[in-house]
Amino acid sequence: MVKKSKRNNALQKPPLPENPTIPPVPPLDSNPLRSVPSLDFLGAWTSTILFACSLFFIFKGMVRLGEVFGVAALVFQGIKMFSEKKLQWPGKTGLVNIPRVPHLPRVFKSEHAVIYLVLLWLALCTFALTFPSYGWLNPAAQNVVPFQGSFWFPLILFIGMAGMFRLMPAQETAPKDISSWAARFWLLASLGLGAYLRLYHSTEAPGRFWDDNLYYIVNARHVAEFSNYQGNFIFQQAVLPVVPYMSVFLWHLFPDLHTIPMERLTGTVFDLGTIWILYLVGKEIASRRMGVLAAALGAVSKALIQKCFTGYTDHSVVALSLALAILFTLRVVKKPDIRHFLQWGIIIGLGEYTTPQFTVFIPFLLFLILGLLYFQKSTPGQGRPGPMVWITAVVLLGYYLYYCGALSDSNYINWFIDFAGPWMPCMVLAAVLILGAIYFPKMVREPQNEKWIGWISAAWICTALSFPVLTCQVVFIRIKGNLFNAGQGVLSGDFILRFIQRLGLTYQALFWGAGDRSDMSLPVDAFMGFPEAVFIVLGLAFCLAKPNPKRIFIVLLMIMGIVPYNVAAAPHSGYLVGCITPFLLLGALGLNELLNRLFQLVPSRIFRGLVFLSLIGFWGWAAQGIFSRVYDQLGGQVFDNNSLGYSSAIRDLNEGNRVYIDRDTIMNSATAALYEGRSVHPWYKNLSDIIYLGPDESPKNIVLYSLPPASDLKAVVQKYYPSAQWTEVTPNKNYGFVLRCFIPGSAVSFVGPATAIHSKIAAPPFEFQRVAAPYWERQFSNSDDDLTFSILLWDDKTPNVNAPLPANVLPGAPIVRYEGVIQTQGGDYVITCKTSKRTQIKIDGRKIFDLSFMEWDGHETPLLNEKKTIHLKPGSHQVTVVYFLQTPSAPEITLRPKGSAGEGLSLWSSFNF
Numbered sequence: 013m014v015k016k017s018k019r020n021n022a023l024q025k026p027p028l029p030e031n032p033t034i035p036p037v038p039p040l041d042s043n044p045l046r047s048v049p050s051l052d053f054l055g056a057w058t059s060t061i062l063f064a065c066s067l068f069f070i071f072k073g074m075v076r077l078g079e080v081f082g083v084a085a086l087v088f089q090g091i092k093m094f095s096e097k098k099l100q101w102p103g104k105t106g107l108v109n110i111p112r113v114p115h116l117p118r119v120f121k122s123e124h125a126v127i128y129l130v131l132l133w134l135a136l137c138t139f140a141l142t143f144p145s146y147g148w149l150n151p152a153a154q155n156v157v158p159f160q161g162s163f164w165f166p167l168i169l170f171i172g173m174a175g176m177f178r179l180m181p182a183q184e185t186a187p188k189d190i191s192s193w194a195a196r197f198w199l200l201a202s203l204g205l206g207a208y209l210r211l212y213h214s215t216e217a218p219g220r221f222w223d224d225n226l227y228y229i230v231n232a233r234h235v236a237e238f239s240n241y242q243g244n245f246i247f248q249q250a251v252l253p254v255v256p257y258m259s260v261f262l263w264h265l266f267p268d269l270h271t272i273p274m275e276r277l278t279g280t281v282f283d284l285g286t287i288w289i290l291y292l293v294g295k296e297i298a299s300r301r302m303g304v305l306a307a308a309l310g311a312v313s314k315a316l317i318q319k320c321f322t323g324y325t326d327h328s329v330v331a332l333s334l335a336l337a338i339l340f341t342l343r344v345v346k347k348p349d350i351r352h353f354l355q356w357g358i359i360i361g362l363g364e365y366t367t368p369q370f371t372v373f374i375p376f377l378l379f380l381i382l383g384l385l386y387f388q389k390s391t392p393g394q395g396r397p398g399p400m401v402w403i404t405a406v407v408l409l410g411y412y413l414y415y416c417g418a419l420s421d422s423n424y425i426n427w428f429i430d431f432a433g434p435w436m437p438c439m440v441l442a443a444v445l446i447l448g449a450i451y452f453p454k455m456v457r458e459p460q461n462e463k464w465i466g467w468i469s470a471a472w473i474c475t476a477l478s479f480p481v482l483t484c485q486v487v488f489i490r491i492k493g494n495l496f497n498a499g500q501g502v503l504s505g506d507f508i509l510r511f512i513q514r515l516g517l518t519y520q521a522l523f524w525g526a527g528d529r530s531d532m533s534l535p536v537d538a539f540m541g542f543p544e545a546v547f548i549v550l551g552l553a554f555c556l557a558k559p560n561p562k563r564i565f566i567v568l569l570m571i572m573g574i575v576p577y578n579v580a581a582a583p584h585s586g587y588l589v590g591c592i593t594p595f596l597l598l599g600a601l602g603l604n605e606l607l608n609r610l611f612q613l614v615p616s617r618i619f620r621g622l623v624f625l626s627l628i629g630f631w632g633w634a635a636q637g638i639f640s641r642v643y644d645q646l647g648g649q650v651f652d653n654n655s656l657g658y659s660s661a662i663r664d665l666n667e668g669n670r671v672y673i674d675r676d677t678i679m680n681s682a683t684a685a686l687y688e689g690r691s692v693h694p695w696y697k698n699l700s701d702i703i704y705l706g707p708d709e710s711p712k713n714i715v716l717y718s719l720p721p722a723s724d725l726k727a728v729v730q731k732y733y734p735s736a737q738w739t740e741v742t743p744n745k746n747y748g749f750v751l752r753c754f755i756p757g758s759a760v761s762f763v764g765p766a767t768a769i770h771s772k773i774a775a776p777p778f779e780f781q782r783v784a785a786p787y788w789e790r791q792f793s794n795s796d797d798d799l800t801f802s803i804l805l806w807d808d809k810t811p812n813v814n815a816p817l818p819a820n821v822l823p824g825a826p827i828v829r830y831e832g833v834i835q836t837q838g839g840d841y842v843i844t845c846k847t848s849k850r851t852q853i854k855i856d857g858r859k860i861f862d863l864s865f866m867e868w869d870g871h872e873t874p875l876l877n878e879k880k881t882i883h884l885k886p887g888s889h890q891v892t893v894v895y896f897l898q899t900p901s902a903p904e905i906t907l908r909p910k911g912s913a914g915e916g917l918s919l920w921s922s923f924n925f
Contacts, residue, residue, distance in 0.1 A: 126609045129176035133606070136169040137546045170553055177557035180609065187299070187608040195300040199291050199307050206287050206311035207280055209639060210320045214276040216659040218322050218647055224531060225323035229275050232259035236267075237801060252481060254333075254366045255326045258282070270662065272323075279320030282328040286593070287311055289335035294600050296342045297562050301607070306600035312634045314541030314641060315585075315592045321642050322532055326367045327589040333363040333370055334593045338569065341377055342562070344470075345384065348463045356381075357470030361477025368491050369576050369590050374478060375412035376572050378471055379405070380565075385463055400451045401464050407444050408471055411437060415482040417492035420501030437483060445472060496581045511578060518578050521588065529584045534646050539585050540595060541641070543634035548595050551602025563601065570594035657717045657750040660741045661692065664715045669754075670703065673803070674718035674725070693804050700775040702763065704783050704809040711757035714778055717741075718751050725753075732776040733759045783809040786923040788832040792817070801827055813902050813920045830893040830902065835924045838886030840910035845878045847903035851895040855882070881910055891919070 218225070231251050236259075259278045263269065269277070287310040294303030310316065319327040340359045344352040360377055363370045382405060386397065410425050414437075419425055448468065481487055497507045521528070523545050525536040533539070540548065552570075555563040573591025580587045611620060657673075664671050672695040693701070695716055705711065718725055720740075729736045733755045742749035755778065762780045787809045794802040806818060813830055845853060845861050853861040861878055895903055907925050908916025917925060 125176045125180045126613050129173055129180075129606070130610070132169050132172045132176065133546075133550055136166055136173070136549060139166060139169070140542060140546055166549075170549055173550065173553040174557045177554045177605075182558075183608065183612060187611065189299045190301050190304065192300065195291075195295075195304050198304045199288070202287055202291075202304070202307040202311040203284055205635060206284055209312065209317050209635060209642075210280040210283055211276060212639070212643060213659075214273040215270070215662060216647070217272050218531075225275075226271075228255045228326055229259060229271055229278075229323070232256035232263065232274075232278075233271065233801075235260045236263035252326075252365050252367060252487075254362075255329055258329075259325075272658075275323045275325060276320060279323070279325040279328045282325060282332045283310070283316050283320055286316065286328075286332040286335050289332065289339055290593070290596060290600075293335060293339045293342065293597060294604075296339060296346075297566075297597070298601065298604055302600050302604040305603050306596055308631055309544060309547065309596045309599050312541075312543055312631065312638055313592065313596060314544065314638045315539055315589070317638055318533060318642050318646065319585075319589065321647065324532065324586060327369075327586050329366045330369050330589040331592045333366045334373060334569070334573075334590060337363055337373060337377060338566075338593065338597070341381065341565075344381065344466075345561075348385070348466060350462065350466050350469065353463075353466030353470040354473060357473035358477065360470075361474035364478035364481045367589075368487055369587060371416055371482070371491060372572055372575055373569075373590065374474065375409065375416065376568075378412075378474065379409065380568070382467055384561075385467060397464050398461065400448055401468060403444060404448065404468050404471060407440065408475060411441065411475070412482075415488060415491070417488075417495050418502045420504065438479075441475065441479075448472070494581055495579050497579070514578050517583070518574050521577065521583070521585070522574070522591070532585050534641070537641075539588050541634070541638050543630070543638075544595060544599055547599030547603050549602075550606060551598030551600070554602045554605050555598065558605075566594050566597050566601070570598060657741050657752065660750075660752060661715070661717060665692065668712060669715045670712045672701075672714065672716045674716070674722075693807075695777075701778055702808070703760075703778060703780050704807070705780055706783060706787070706809060707785055711760060711780055713757045714755040714760065716753040716755070718753070720749070720751055722751050728777060729753055729755070735759050786833060787811050788813045788830050788920075791829040791831075793827045793829065801829070828895055828902070830891075832891055832923070833888050834891055834907075834919070835888055836884045836886060837909075837925070838884060840881055840883050841925065842879060842881050842908050842910050842916065844906045844915065845903055846905075847878075847895065849895045849903060851893070851903050853894075853905065854892045855884070856889050893919075 228251060232255075235256070255278065258281060259274055262274060262277055262281070266274075266277075287307045290306040290310045291303040294300075294306035316328060316331060319325075336359050340352070340356040344356040360374055364374060382401075413419055414425055452465075496510065497504070500507055502508075520538075522539050525538045527536055528534075528539070538545070552567070555567050570591055573594055574588065576590060577583045577587035607623065610623065661671050661673070671692045673692060675694040675696050695701070695718075703712070703714075716725075716729070726738065735756055736759070737754045739752045739754070740749040741752045757780075760778050760780055761776060762782065764781070788811065789809050790807060790813060791804055792806040793804050808815075843853075843860060845851065851861065852859065860880060860882060893903070893905065902920060905919040906916040907919055908914065909925075
């Protein structure tokens, strides 16, 4: 997800390659699992032994000739009964219950099937530890175990598990569920663990931090800083509003929170919502136990935690929106009345406001429910769909196929829209909607049409809500441009062939490791973690062996979730986020069914307790492993220097120090955006910086960050500040460090007011200068896409806001902020602002003028002359003026008492009114 940046070219950095070559991750001593040097070796051999035992016992149960013929008779009898429609599929009784079959092998008895299922699953679990993506357990153990890297070995185990599930008879009685109090306790425990794993060291930036990590947060920061919602990011560069609006809401609750913790908090809120909804969906599908298992898997999901940690909150929200869509889909199937249909349509329509990856699920869910209603067995009093249903279905199918990029450029729908213009979809939908409004009363008068009325209402509500997003040209270009067959359509032979060929790559990315982008994942790391993968396989085997509508629905959602990745021109893990929720549900479903079978086979409370303790231990081990994977290894890798010293610099800022970043070795566009206009400055070699202090302001300590060896910098600092202290700062001892230079404020000299703004390095690098009151404090900040305050390129204190600036400030400082104190006699005043810039004026924190939404489209705006009457009390008032710099001069702002003649005094020429 790479966007175009409008920042100053001096702060640009080269684009991030999609699959960069990165050295392998060294082992970390902080992971206690590394104290077991042969864990991979033992895992592979254990899986081999378990697999061999399974085959031996199965073979042993079928060695007698009579049993072989018994199996043949079993299959023949089953086919005969199926052809005579005496055996329904999928029925409540499997082939194991067919009567009069001689010499039925012992392996097909239900209790044996459970044992073999457990053996096969444990073999798969232990063998999965040798996958390349799980080599972090012991990177040295490679190519020394049987079946290393084999695809057929886990496939055989999977087929065996599906066969064991298929051969088990259906449970005659419903398994005992856990109590509601126990379910609530474990749900809270899952939420607590999930919050901890996502908010750990939330003030620290990940090791690889660049523009895409800031993609959503800078837009939210604009709203938080300017309190302006007008046109700030709705669909700008395909930035959809759910994620930034959540950040804005949280910033209103926690106004002092900084960028990195706010990104992490936003992702955590979405993930906690996903965990909670997973519990509700699991309870809807099977039981409270499955809901708790789904929530527990969500709490330790590597896919969710990693997206939250790296700042891709737009990926996290897809899991939540899809979980909500699944929940309301199940509810509308369970009770298809008007109320549930309307709720369902609203949820699906609002899901489009998350990210474009959700788009594919809208037509899938709409037409899946339509097909289910159509093929559902009719009850007395229920009618068949009328013409309005078919018209709606055909029109909306073409509409969604077009905006999903599924139609070829030569398709007549594409040709028609290109010929008639972008308003044509709106007019066609409006015409059908008017026709439906005319026909609707007739449908309402017939009670048998209730479910068709519900579907039509939900479909049109969903379409109306998602219409502004789907028809936005920026979003549409992004969806269509990301397809590997853009403009060819999904029905072409080339597309189908390439789609099938790329399934192997998708499988590798999900479970094996296929080289994700370095800012999203470790190299050659799988998208799903070990705890998720082994349970996903178990759940998929059960769903394929014992299908029913709910299980088929989850499997279909899983397939739809991988479609965006499989058709992407430049695939990365951001296109796989749609499959997280179905995968977690599959894992919970498989584990829940295995537990039901085990508890039915062994009803002992002691056995239940042992299983419970084993699951708790596995949950803790999984949390520790994912924690090490994400924080110790992914978080410790430094692929460039933009965030290496970020956390230390933030601590220095909070301690009241003045912080400088070496412009030539560390600072770039992403680094600049991290600091949000606080007292962080670029340090330029061969230039001296004057630090301006008010009359009573104490000198601040100075901290300078640079990359080693910095020998020239050390020589200069040692010359002028012998008491300076140099230290090495590193987030992890394995991944390099930055140099931190601490200069006490007492070691910095003062200069007189006649000193030039910048002088050659013959002068000390840093000097203080006193400024008499009253004065304006000027801050010239670099900006992230002209939206937010960034690193401070220059700040000073001066009575003249139009005083000269250094030559290096104007080209790279699009945002200017003036702060000062004025004195008034009190009463009503008329304030006038003449500006052609994006300008905002506040007095005592109260917004007076807000023109910060001007020039949003990049065109020149004519001079505006705004006037307003305000009431000010006698005494001092804090004035803040923010504008986007186009020329060196500030906006013309005047203030005069109401009723007085003339235009009043300029705000920049007087401090008394």
